[in-house]
Amino acid sequence: MKNIEPNLLLAIATGFALALLTTSLCVFGAPSMWAKYVGAAVLCPIAFVLLNPLFSKKTRDANPPLIHGQVRGAGVWAAMFPMSIMLTAIAPMIWPGKDLGLIVVIAAIWFGVTVESALKARRLARQA
Numbered sequence: 287m288k289n290i291e292p293n294l295l296l297a298i299a300t301g302f303a304l305a306l307l308t309t310s311l312c313v314f315g316a317p318s319m320w321a322k323y324v325g326a327a328v329l330c331p332i333a334f335v336l337l338n339p340l341f342s343k344k345t346r347d348a349n350p351p352l353i354h355g356q357v358r359g360a361g362v363w364a365a366m367f368p369m370s371i372m373l374t375a376i377a378p379m380i381w382p383g384k385d386l387g388l389i390v391v392i393a394a395i396w397f398g399v400t401v402e403s404a405l406k407a408r409r410l411a412r413q414a
Contacts, residue, residue, distance in 0.1 A: 292353040293407040296364050297400040303371035304331075304397045308390060314378035316385040326390045334398030335405070351407040352400065364403075367396050 308327040312320040342348070350356070352364045371393045377386055 291404070291407055291411070292361055293351045293400070293404040296353060296361075296367065297397070297404040299365075299368040300371065300397045300400040303368040303375070304390075304393050307371055307375040307393050310375040310378050311386060311390060314382045316383055319385055319387065322387055323390050326387060327394050330391055330394035331398035331401060334395055335402050338398070338402060349406075351410065352403040354407070364400075367400055371396065 304327055308323050311323045315323065353360045374389050374393065377389060378384070
């Protein structure tokens with residue numbers, strides 16, 4: 287493997303950002319809510335990756351991967367996923383003790399989007 291596929295790299299970076307956010311919430315967030323944060327961070331991307339193809343088939347929506355050769359600058363725009371998740375990891379430090387579980391759900395769905403994009407890119411690379 288000479289180079290890494292950009293969609294896979296985006297999914298890995300977003301996964302690390304989600305882990306940072308979850309850790310930040312477990313340390314600085316509402317007390318005794320760590321199980322909710324970790325559960326949402328693990329279950330939401332899995333549910334998104336498994337259920338989104340079913341909804342896409344019903345709506346006949348065939349989106350390409352996030353980063354592909356037909357759109358110039360797509361990698362720069364896609365980098366906003368991990369960047370925004372890392373910026374929201376500051377929120378528990380600004381508002382300590384608050385339940386910010388919705389942030390984890392949103393970040394987990396964004397991670398699911400990037401994982402699905404990496405899977406689509408892998409399928410397209412196999413077909414070519």
